[in-house]
Every structure is written in structure tokens, then in C-alpha cells.
Amino acid sequence: MSSSSSKDPLPKRRAVARLMAVQALYQIQVADQTVDEVLAQHLAGPLRLDEDDADADIAAPDREHLVAVVRDASGKSADIDVMISKCLSSGWELERIEPLLRAILQAGVAELCMGKKDLPPKAVISEYTDIARSFYDGPEVGLVNAVLDRLAKTLHDGKIG
DSSP, X not given: OOOOTTTSOHHHHHHHHHHHHHHXXXXXXXXXXXXXXHHHHHHSSOOBXXXXXXXXXXXXXXXXXXXXXXXXXXXXXXXXXXXXXXXXXXXXXXXXXOHHHHHHHHHHHHHHHHOOTTSOHHHHHHHHHHHHHXXXXXXXXXXXXXXXXXXXXXXXXXXXX
């Protein structure tokens, strides 16, 4: 299923960018690489589902969105971590959250904080909850949904649309 960025609708390209942003933030945390190094790797070529299958390319990411989410999440990580900590349910501590789950939360929070009209909070929450669901089948999915929902309500005066 090869496709080019000109054929793919923006929502699909943004969904790919969100997944790639989570992967990039995870890589930054665990591989001790810089934001620029990781972004260069992620922007170098098409994302493949299977390296052995040349036709396994998925939609091209919204490159601008990918870069914005990764740079915002990385550059404001201390502030984002404080926001996440304030929204965690009892029993969860930021320091004990594994790197992948933390990357999902950081990307989601960074995007919610962008405050762009073309990024409705409900869509952002749904996308990052789906990303969490693709990696987890336990309480982590609910955690992502709850944290992002609480933050969105805080940022948008109790209303999310």
C-alpha cells in the first residue's frame, strides 16, 4: 500500500506523525540521542510496516506536525512533566512510568498545549489513546485518556470539543 503525502488526507498524515512523534520521544529518552539526530532519522524515508516488503509503506507523516510535536515535547519537557504529574491518578507517579508510556503522554500534552484550532482536543485525546492501545492492553490506556482529558479540560476551561 504505497502512498505519497500528496494523496493522503491530512488527518491520516497527522495520525502517522503522532505515532512517529511518540517513537522519536521514546528514542530520545532511551538511546541518548539529540532531537536533531532522531528527527533526521524519522524524516529520512518512508515509514515501513515490514522492512522486507517494499510495498509496505504507510502514509507519509505530516512532517511539520511531527517536528512541532517532538520539538515542543523535548524543549518543554520539564513543564510538560509537571502538567502530567498534576493530572495523574493516585497510584501513578511520573518517575515510575516507563519510557514508552511517558513518551505517549508527553506527545499528547505537547499537542494539547499547542492550542491550534485545527487540533480539536477530543481528536488529540482519541489519537493518543489509540496509540496507547496499540502498545498496551491494561490500565495504561485509561491513564493516557484520563491524563489528557484532565489537562484538556484545564486548558480549555472545562470544555473540550
